[in-house]
Amino acid sequence: MGTNAQTMAWILDEYSKFHGHSPAVMTRKPIDLGGSLGREAATGRGVIYATESLFAEYGKSIKDLTFAIQGFGNVGSWAAMLVHERGGKVIAASGITGAVKNPNGIDIPTLLNHKEAMGSLKTF
Known part of the structure; x- marks a missing residue:
């Protein structure tokens, strides 16, 4: 970590x-x-594959659901991006530098760019 x-x-x-x-x-x-x-994304991608497998058993998919991501480091940020790419809605994300929420959904690529530029989530 x-x-x-x-x-x-x-x-x-x-x-x-x-x-x-x-x-x-x-x-x-x-x-x-x-x-x-692909190593940087591997663990976050594994989280998504496991999540998709679980959801499939219940007839659900990522695009049908909303998500809160706790931990927006390497794993969580990749998971959030992959949820976003699959049409899921991320409404909250938190990390060591703060947390953000938006019940209408967060633009994950913009949040990632902000975190890289500013080093923090809390000013997003």
Whole structure:
């Protein structure tokens, strides 16, 4: 939690000092260190696949429902974007920097751009 590809590269480097270079020991590392394409989105995408599978059992789909996303880091932000792309309505999102809500729905791409530019949700 709270890590990125650079952090994983540092951890891999430290591990390698003691145990030799073994890229398979660490996930979410940069591509040039043996990381996987699509890794940034993988966990959030897994959340969506599991959600879609559950909803299918009840005859529901993401486009029919509204969502609140708790945790708007790497996993939650990707999940929110994928909900948005599938026609679902995200009405609330929260993270370590604050929370936003709009009962009519949040424009997730705009929120992601805002968070990247400002470093926070609370001024959105």
